[in-house]
Amino acid sequence: MSLRLTAALQGSLTRLVTQEVKSAEHAVTLGVHAATDGLKQELRDQVTSAGLGQRLAKTWRGKVFPKGESMNAAGFVFSKAPEVIDSYAHGAVIRAHKSAYLAVPLPAAGKLAGRNKLTPETWERAHGQKLVFVPRSKGLALLVAENMRARKGKRGGFTGASATAIRTGRGLTTVPIFVLIPQVTIKKRFDMESVGKKWIDRLPSMVIENWQEGDKA
Numbered sequence: 001m002s003l004r005l006t007a008a009l010q011g012s013l014t015r016l017v018t019q020e021v022k023s024a025e026h027a028v029t030l031g032v033h034a035a036t037d038g039l040k041q042e043l044r045d046q047v048t049s050a051g052l053g054q055r056l057a058k059t060w061r062g063k064v065f066p067k068g069e070s071m072n073a074a075g076f077v078f079s080k081a082p083e084v085i086d087s088y089a090h091g092a093v094i095r096a097h098k099s100a101y102l103a104v105p106l107p108a109a110g111k112l113a114g115r116n117k118l119t120p121e122t123w124e125r126a127h128g129q130k131l132v133f134v135p136r137s138k139g140l141a142l143l144v145a146e147n148m149r150a151r152k153g154k155r156g157g158f159t160g161a162s163a164t165a166i167r168t169g170r171g172l173t174t175v176p177i178f179v180l181i182p183q184v185t186i187k188k189r190f191d192m193e194s195v196g197k198k199w200i201d202r203l204p205s206m207v208i209e210n211w212q213e214g215d216k217a
Contacts, residue, residue, distance in 0.1 A: 023211060025069040031207035036062040036075030039199040043077065046190035052088065056081060077196075091188040101141060101180035108145075109177045120178055131177055141180040148175045 040062035047057035059081040065074050079085040087094070096102045105118050116122050120131055120143055131143040149172060 027211035030210040050189035
């Protein structure tokens with residue numbers, strides 16, 4: 001009697017332990033998924049609230065490892081534009097790498113076809129025209145395009161003048177294309193560390209909530 005009771009009890013304990021392990025794996029995995037998604041979304045919301053747009057916000061991504069359920073589940077939240085995010089999270093001073101100025105395109109610079117980056121060099125190649133350096137006060141300067149004519153119609157903007165227009169000088173104008181500045185100071189716009197800590201602190205309760213939900217089911 002005693003031996004049979006012990007054997008039955010051991011079998012019951014084994015099943016209970018197995019069930020609890022599965023419940024724990026399920027609860028931990030769900031909790032980590034929820035915390036990872038919550039952290040990712042709040043970081044995205046920080047970016048849009050700072051006025052930096054959906055495109056940058058969506059660079060925040062989240063992954064949970066491993067793919068299956070595990071008590072060792074771990075979440076990883078990261079940005080696909082880490083340098084940009086870091087500059088707005090901590091502040092930064094951006095200076096030109098190989099020049100005295102940073103060239104910021106003005107509306108008259110327009111856009112280039114494809115994925116070509118708009119720089120003074122690419123603008124000159126695209127338009128077959130050299131830009132002229134014009135110094136301004138307080139360390140600023142301009143790059144302007146001479147002999148331009150305003151477009152007519154809805155398209156607007158400016159275009160290079162024809163040979164006839166250049167010869168007669170009729171309707172010609174000088175248009176600022178880039179403003180040149182020594183540096184740009186980016187102020188801190190959001191706080192990644194406090195948001196990350198908040199979701200890490202919430203994780204244990206989220207695991208317990210999922211464990212209790214599993215028990216109810």
